[in-house]
Amino acid sequence: MAEKKTILRALAGETLPVPPIWMMRQAGRYLPEYRATRAKAGDFLSLCYNPELATEVTLQPIRRFGFDAAILFADILLVPQALGADLWFVTGEGPRLSTIRNAQDMAQLRDAGDVHDTLAPIYQTLRNLTTALPPEVTLIGFAGAPWTVATYMTAGRGTPDQGPAHALKDGAPEVFDALIARLTEATIEYLSAQIEAGAEVVKLFDSWAGSLKGADFERYAVEPTRQIIAALKTRHPDTPVIAFPREAGENYVGFAKRTGADCVALDNSVAPDWAARHVQVEGCVQGNLASSHMVTGGKALVREARAIVESFSGGPHIFNLGHGITPDADPANVQLMIDTVRGG
């Protein structure tokens, strides 16, 4: 049998001499070949639901850079759409959705078990990738964590402070809790189906976890993640889970233990040496170079990438950015990051 893939070794707790590397949003607008395929698809959602073209854009950064992992091309907001919400993207602005504000809105949503019809093309993309990817590359599936997806469903768009989600959570907790419960169940369904279609690892994006404090963090970031991971581990005990409670700060400490995650992804607001002492002691970590270095490049990129590798060299580590790469990034800086991590 071929040697186990590097990402899977790190996720199993192995300390590797060179950390495996991939990048959030590695298939994206900073790549000319992505922009060309997206133009062919027409728009972003058509690209997500077209298995042939979604497979193509997932492969593009693997061909160009030889990353150790490929992440499924899709979006966290496909789950609300599969539950019956309207979803569209306004060019240059971002997503728009129909909103959930009360029990009547909740009653319009489909059951969690009914998401698969809408999401079937996503599973087909994963099946395509299981044969299209080079054998050493790990295939990562993903979903949004319930809190983060709920912030978009309550506001109908992205918000700087997640105000509408906090308002519903505090003003009509029974409605908000029902929404979180529905999303938790739907996410279990969705990720199980992704694993059955070929995802070897799954990642939960909780991009707005940082706006939850104290007991709210426990209730809406830790608990849904714990439930999702527990259910996935029952059905698919060998599939590792990466959790990304972005900007959790001090709440990164103990997050893996409390949720059962095999790896915690770190944003770039936490210092690597601090995270090595307080988070990596509990298992694999992923991260955490500021994505701005993909725009600015140069000596600062090299210095910072080396410092991250060095800080995490005593334990299991997957190199990544602290957040998704931005459209204004230069692909040459991505290559410089990879060369620095792999070449010292």
Ligand SMILES: Cc1c2[nH]c(c1CCC(=O)O)Cc1[nH]c(c(CCC(=O)O)c1C)Cc1[nH]c(c(CCC(=O)O)c1C)Cc1[nH]c(c(C)c1CCC(=O)O)C2
């Ligand atoms: C909050 C969130 C979303 N989507 C996602 C998150 C969580 C991670 C994060 O915080 O970035 C996650 C996501 N979105 C996308 C992926 C694909 C896999 C990857 O390459 O990482 C993943 C994992 C593709 C995408 N999702 C989106 C794009 C850009 C769409 C385009 O081509 O125009 C891509 C490649 C669009 C998107 N999708 C979303 C927003 C707010 C936007 C608009 C912002 C923007 O335009 O960059 C919702």
